[in-house]
Amino acid sequence: MADLEQKIKESLEYLKSQFAAVRGGRPSPKLVEDISIDYFGQRMPIKQAGSISVNPPREILISVWDRQAVSIVAKAIESSNLNVSANTDGNLIRINLPPLSAERRQELAKVVKKESEEARIKIRSLRD
Known part of the structure; x- marks a missing residue:
């Protein structure tokens, strides 16, 4: 029984992390912190290359x-699926997030629905 509870908790934590990566109305460091960069032959997330903050x-x-990593980080952000541009100023990279359009909100709603359905199916299969 404890093993089942642990697996369900893991599934829920994974779902929470997926939800955190979905862009809502406000910016969040979680949007960019796990984007991978190739830094001198090593793959690493952006959060290991610098500090991330939000400017409302x-x-x-x-x-x-x-x-030296500024251009690498900027290219990784621009090639991600966030559809944003990165402006560099010395060691600082600014990412301006445009307001969400109605189309984009519908796309995000579909993504959230799909992720929650997958988690629901996984939990259901664990119980059986």
């Missing part, structure tokens, strides 16, 4: 610790 209402700031 719709801006994410990334202060990259190594000046």
Whole structure:
């Protein structure tokens, strides 16, 4: 029984992490922190290359610790599926998030619904 509870908790934690990566009305560091970059032959998330902060209402700031990695981080952000552009200023990268359109909100609602349905199916299969 304890094993079942642990697996259900893991499924719910995974679902929470997936929801955190979906862009809502406000910016969140979780949108960009796990984007992978290739830094001198090693794959690493952006959160290991610099500090990430939010500047309300719709801006994410990334202060990259190594000046040589700024262009690498900016390219990784622009090639991600966030559909944003990264503006560099020295070691600082600014990401301005446009307001959500009605189409994008519908797309995000579909993603959330799909993720929650997958989690529901997984939990159901664990119980059986």
